[in-house]
Amino acid sequence: MRLGYDERSAALLVAPVLGVLLVVAAFPIVYSFWVSLHDIVLTRPLRRPFVGFDNYLRIFDDARFWTAVSRTTVYTLVCVVATTLLAVLVALLLNEVFPGQRLLSALLLVPWATPSVVNGLMWKWIYDPTYGLLNGLLVQVGLLERYRVWLSDPDITLLLIANAAIWKQMPLAALLMIVTMKAIPEDLYRAARVDGANVWQRFVHVTLPALRPGLMLVLVYETMISIRHFDLFLIMTQGGPGDASLTLSWLIYVETFRSLRFGTGAAMSYILAITTFALSWAVIRFLGKRI
Amino acid sequence: MARITCAALTKKYGDVVAVDALDLEIAHGEFMVLLGPSGCGKTTTLNMIAGLEEISAGRLSFDDAEVTWTPPHRREVAMVFQSYALYPNKTVRENIASPLPLRRQPAAAIDSAVAAAAAQLEITHLLDRRPNELSGGQRQRVALGRAIVRNPAVFLMDGPLSNLDATLRLSMRGLIKRLHQDLKSTFVYVTHDQAEAMTLADRIAVMRGGLIQQLDTPEGIYERPANLFVAGFLGSPPINLIEGVMAGGAFSRGGWRLALPNPPADGRSVTLGLRPEDVMVAAPGLARLDARVELVSPLGSETHLDVVAEGGLKLTLRVPKEWRAAVGDQIGFGIDPARLHLFDRASELRL
Amino acid sequence: MNRPLAPRVTRALLLTVFSALFVLYVAGPVAWLVSSSLQTEAQITEVPPNWLPPTPSIANFEAIFAASERVVTYENRRQGEALTSNFLPSGAANLLPAMRNSLVVGAWVAALNLLLSVTAAYAIAVIDFRGRRATLYVALATRVVPDIALVVPLFLVIRNLGLINSLGALVVTYLAITVPFTIFILISYFEGIPRDLYRAARIDGCGHGRALWHVYLPLSLPALVASLTFAFLTSWNEFVFALVLTQNVAAQTLPIIISGFIMDFTTSFSFVNAAGVIAIIPPVLMAVVFQRYIVSGLTAGAVKG
CATH class of the missing domain: 3.40.50.300 (P-loop containing nucleotide triphosphate hydrolases)
Known part of the structure; x- marks a missing residue:
C-alpha cells in the first residue's frame, strides 16, 4: 500500500503528541519495569544488581503492603460509592429548572477547581481538634458534648480524608450525570406519565436505566482516580496515625523517597498500575454488559 | 473539459x-x-x-x-x-x-x-x-x-x-x-x-x-x-411481478395462459413484469382477465386500483381519473403482450 | 387548566431544602477558609470559633506579600503587636516567585497542550489512517498508570538529564497528563461536527491544515476554551510531580510552597489559610468565568458513553 496524502498528513499531525508521550509516559513506564527488577537504593548509587522478581516477592511478604492494600480498598470503595451517590443526587437537583439553578451550577465548579493541596489544608483546618469548624459546629448545635480529635482518630481518619476527596471529585461526576440526564428523550417521560407512573416510578423506570452509560463512566473514572490519591495523604496525615491511613500511593512514596529504595518502590508502582488497569478493565467488561 | x-x-x-x-x-x-x-x-x-x-x-x-x-x-x-x-x-x-x-x-x-x-x-x-x-x-x-x-x-x-x-x-x-x-x-x-x-x-x-x-x-x-x-x-406504483412457467409457448400460471411474442423454451420458470399503466381496463368479461377491486386510491390526476384477479393474483393498476370504481366492483382488463417484461426467475435477468 | 397547589408547594419546598444543603456542602468549607483568612491569629484561635471575621482585615495577605521584600528569619518573623502573635512561615518570601512559576508553567502547558491535542485529535477524529485507533489507545493507556508510579522513573530520567529544578521539565511532564484527556474531549467534539462540512471544505480546496483552521477550530470554541482551562488548572493544581521534580525555590510552584507552610508547625493558621485563599482564587475565577464552556467541553464525550 502506498502512503496517500491523508496518511502523510495524519503522521505529521500525530507525531508531536506521540513524541511527548513516548518521552514522558511510555519510556518511564518501561524504565520503571527495569528499575523494579533491580535492587536500586539511592544511598548506594553504584551498586544496582539485577534481582529479577525478588522485589515483588519481598513486597508480598511485607505486612505493610497488605495493610496498605486493605486501606486502599476501603478508601477507594468509600470514595467511589459516595461520590457516585452524591453525584446522582446533585444531578437530580440541578437538572430541575428553578430560580437560582444557574448560580448553583456555577458553585458546583468551585470544588472542582480547588487545588488538592488547598483542599487538604482546608479540611485539615476544619477537622482541627482545637480551633476547627467541625468541633465548633457540632458542639454548638449539641450533637457533640465536648471537643474531640478527628484526623488523629485511627478509626475514622480514612473516612475523613475520603470526605475531602469526595468533596473535590463529586462535581465532575455530577456534571457527567447531568449531561446524561439531559440526553434522555422527553417522550419517555411523557409516555410514562400517560401510563400513569408517579415520580418515583418514573425515576426507577425511565431515569435510572438511561443513566447507565453515565454511571459506567463515573464508576470507572472515580475508581481510577481514587485508587491513586496521594496529595491529601501527604498534607493531612502522612499515613498516620500509626498506619491508619497507609495507602499504596503513600507507601510507594515512603519506600521511594524516604527509604530511597527505588527498586521496591517501582515494583509497588507496577503492582498498583496493573491493579488499576485490571480493575478498570473488569468494570468495563462486567458492568458494561450488565448495565 | x-x-x-x-x-x-x-x-x-x-x-x-x-x-x-x-x-x-x-x-x-x-x-x-x-x-x-x-x-x-x-x-x-x-x-x-x-x-x-x-x-x-x-x-x-x-x-x-x-x-x-x-x-x-x-x-x-x-x-x-x-x-x-x-x-x-x-x-x-x-x-x-x-x-x-x-x-x-x-x-x-x-x-x-x-x-x-x-x-x-x-x-x-x-x-x-x-x-x-x-x-x-x-x-x-x-x-x-x-x-x-x-x-x-x-x-x-x-x-x-x-x-x-x-x-x-x-x-x-x-x-x-x-x-x-x-x-x-x-x-x-x-x-x-x-x-x-x-x-x-x-x-x-x-x-x-x-x-x-x-x-x-x-x-x-x-x-x-x-x-x-x-x-x-423504477416505476411508481411499482411494477407487478407475476411468477409462472413457460408451457406451449405461452406464459402459464395456474389455469391462466398468456401467449407471448417471442416465447422462451417451454418449462422455464419465469417472472412476468407488468407496469400498472400497461393495462386497458374494461367491463368484466370483455377482456383477458377479470378481477375484483380491493382498494381504490384516487390521486386526482389518475387513480390506482389494487385488485385481485383470478387465482388470487394481486395486481396494482393505474387507470384514468375518469374511471370510477368502488371496492368490490368486478372489472376486466386487457394486456398488450408487447409491453410485457419477461425475466428468468433463477438469474433474474431479462429474457 | 388549574393545577392543584399542593404538588407545587411540595416541589418548591424540596428544592429549597436541597439547594440549601447543596450550598452548605459545596461552598461552606471554602467560605470558612476565606473567613479564617480575614481574621487575626487571635480571632481564629478563639473557642468557640468565630463564624464570620469580627473585624475583617486583609493583614494576613499584606504580610504575605510584604514578606517577599525581605528575608524572613527566626528573629524577625514575629509580626506586628505581641498580642496577635502572628508567625510568618519561613518560606513566605517564596510565595510570590512560586505564584509566578505556577503562572508561567500553567500558560505554557495550556498553550502547548492545545496545540498538540488539536492536531492529534483532528487526525484521529477526521482522517482515516491506519493506526488511528492504536494512537488513541496508546494515548489513553498512558493515563491508566497512576501518577505516583510514573514519578519514580520520571525522576530518574529527568535527574539523569540534569533537568531537575527546570520549569521546562514540569511543562513537558504536565503535557503528558493533560494531552490524552484533551485529545479525548476534542475527538468527541470534532466528531460532532457534521462530516459534510469537512467534505465541503476539502472540495473547496482546503488541505488538512486549512480544514482544521477554517472549519474545525471556529466551530469548536467551547471545547477549546474548556481545554485551555482544564490544562491550566491541572498545571496550577498539580502537586506530586512538582514535589519530586523541583527541589529549590527557583522552580517550585505554589502548591509546593503552600504544603511547606502546612508542614511548618510554627506557622500561624491565619497565614496558611490566607495562602490557601491566594492559591484558590485564580482557578476558581477561571472555572466560574468559563463555566458554560467547561461544562459543554468536559462532558462532550459522556453522552455517547
Whole structure:
C-alpha cells in the first residue's frame, strides 16, 4: 500500500503528541519495569544488581503492603460509592429548572477547581481538634458534648480524608450525570406519565436505566482516580496515625523517597498500575454488559 | 473539459466491498445519475470521484490525467451535499466565496463572481445572512452558488434535494436542470429518487451491492429493465411481478395462459413484469382477465386500483381519473403482450 | 387548566431544602477558609470559633506579600503587636516567585497542550489512517498508570538529564497528563461536527491544515476554551510531580510552597489559610468565568458513553 496524502498528513499531525508521550509516559513506564527488577537504593548509587522478581516477592511478604492494600480498598470503595451517590443526587437537583439553578451550577465548579493541596489544608483546618469548624459546629448545635480529635482518630481518619476527596471529585461526576440526564428523550417521560407512573416510578423506570452509560463512566473514572490519591495523604496525615491511613500511593512514596529504595518502590508502582488497569478493565467488561 | 473514466474502481472497508470493480465512463457535459437504494455504493463512488474516499483498487482519470491518488483539494471538482454543508459561522457571501480565496483570486474578481452566482440563483438579497436564518431551499441555493462560483469542470451532487419538501424539490429540480444546460459541465448526481433520476439524467447507472445493474438512458431503463431489480426499483406504483412457467409457448400460471411474442423454451420458470399503466381496463368479461377491486386510491390526476384477479393474483393498476370504481366492483382488463417484461426467475435477468 | 397547589408547594419546598444543603456542602468549607483568612491569629484561635471575621482585615495577605521584600528569619518573623502573635512561615518570601512559576508553567502547558491535542485529535477524529485507533489507545493507556508510579522513573530520567529544578521539565511532564484527556474531549467534539462540512471544505480546496483552521477550530470554541482551562488548572493544581521534580525555590510552584507552610508547625493558621485563599482564587475565577464552556467541553464525550 502506498502512503496517500491523508496518511502523510495524519503522521505529521500525530507525531508531536506521540513524541511527548513516548518521552514522558511510555519510556518511564518501561524504565520503571527495569528499575523494579533491580535492587536500586539511592544511598548506594553504584551498586544496582539485577534481582529479577525478588522485589515483588519481598513486597508480598511485607505486612505493610497488605495493610496498605486493605486501606486502599476501603478508601477507594468509600470514595467511589459516595461520590457516585452524591453525584446522582446533585444531578437530580440541578437538572430541575428553578430560580437560582444557574448560580448553583456555577458553585458546583468551585470544588472542582480547588487545588488538592488547598483542599487538604482546608479540611485539615476544619477537622482541627482545637480551633476547627467541625468541633465548633457540632458542639454548638449539641450533637457533640465536648471537643474531640478527628484526623488523629485511627478509626475514622480514612473516612475523613475520603470526605475531602469526595468533596473535590463529586462535581465532575455530577456534571457527567447531568449531561446524561439531559440526553434522555422527553417522550419517555411523557409516555410514562400517560401510563400513569408517579415520580418515583418514573425515576426507577425511565431515569435510572438511561443513566447507565453515565454511571459506567463515573464508576470507572472515580475508581481510577481514587485508587491513586496521594496529595491529601501527604498534607493531612502522612499515613498516620500509626498506619491508619497507609495507602499504596503513600507507601510507594515512603519506600521511594524516604527509604530511597527505588527498586521496591517501582515494583509497588507496577503492582498498583496493573491493579488499576485490571480493575478498570473488569468494570468495563462486567458492568458494561450488565448495565 | 472533463471526461471521467472509472476503471475497475473498488472500495473496500476491511472485508466489506462497498464498490466492486466499477467501470464507468462519463462523457464531457453529460448528466450522469447514480441511482440505487441506500448502501448500494453510489455515494461511495461519488466520494471516490471527489477524492473524499481513498480508492482501494482501480484507476480514476479526468480526461487523460490519472487522479487516483490526487487529494480532493487538488481536483477541480465542485460538490453539493444533501445536508447543504454550509459553514455556519460564515455569511452567505463568505460561504459562496469560500472556494475562491484558496485559489488565490483577486478580491474584485471574487466579488463579481459571487454577485454573478447569487444573481443566477436569485439569492442576492440573502448575501449578508447566515445559514441558520435561511430555509432549506435557500440553503441549497447557497450551496449551489458555492459550487458554480468556481466554474468547475465537474459537478458532484450527493442527494441535494433529499432534505427538501415535495414542492420545493420539484422547482429545485428544474433549477438544477437549467444549470446543467447553461454551464455545460459534467454532472454526476447521486439519488435514491427515481423521479429525479428520470427527469434529470442523460444516462442513469442503477446500482446495487456495489455493482452497476444497468447503464442506459432514462427511457431505456424504464422500457427495457435489464433485470428484476431494475424493473422493481423504477416505476411508481411499482411494477407487478407475476411468477409462472413457460408451457406451449405461452406464459402459464395456474389455469391462466398468456401467449407471448417471442416465447422462451417451454418449462422455464419465469417472472412476468407488468407496469400498472400497461393495462386497458374494461367491463368484466370483455377482456383477458377479470378481477375484483380491493382498494381504490384516487390521486386526482389518475387513480390506482389494487385488485385481485383470478387465482388470487394481486395486481396494482393505474387507470384514468375518469374511471370510477368502488371496492368490490368486478372489472376486466386487457394486456398488450408487447409491453410485457419477461425475466428468468433463477438469474433474474431479462429474457 | 388549574393545577392543584399542593404538588407545587411540595416541589418548591424540596428544592429549597436541597439547594440549601447543596450550598452548605459545596461552598461552606471554602467560605470558612476565606473567613479564617480575614481574621487575626487571635480571632481564629478563639473557642468557640468565630463564624464570620469580627473585624475583617486583609493583614494576613499584606504580610504575605510584604514578606517577599525581605528575608524572613527566626528573629524577625514575629509580626506586628505581641498580642496577635502572628508567625510568618519561613518560606513566605517564596510565595510570590512560586505564584509566578505556577503562572508561567500553567500558560505554557495550556498553550502547548492545545496545540498538540488539536492536531492529534483532528487526525484521529477526521482522517482515516491506519493506526488511528492504536494512537488513541496508546494515548489513553498512558493515563491508566497512576501518577505516583510514573514519578519514580520520571525522576530518574529527568535527574539523569540534569533537568531537575527546570520549569521546562514540569511543562513537558504536565503535557503528558493533560494531552490524552484533551485529545479525548476534542475527538468527541470534532466528531460532532457534521462530516459534510469537512467534505465541503476539502472540495473547496482546503488541505488538512486549512480544514482544521477554517472549519474545525471556529466551530469548536467551547471545547477549546474548556481545554485551555482544564490544562491550566491541572498545571496550577498539580502537586506530586512538582514535589519530586523541583527541589529549590527557583522552580517550585505554589502548591509546593503552600504544603511547606502546612508542614511548618510554627506557622500561624491565619497565614496558611490566607495562602490557601491566594492559591484558590485564580482557578476558581477561571472555572466560574468559563463555566458554560467547561461544562459543554468536559462532558462532550459522556453522552455517547
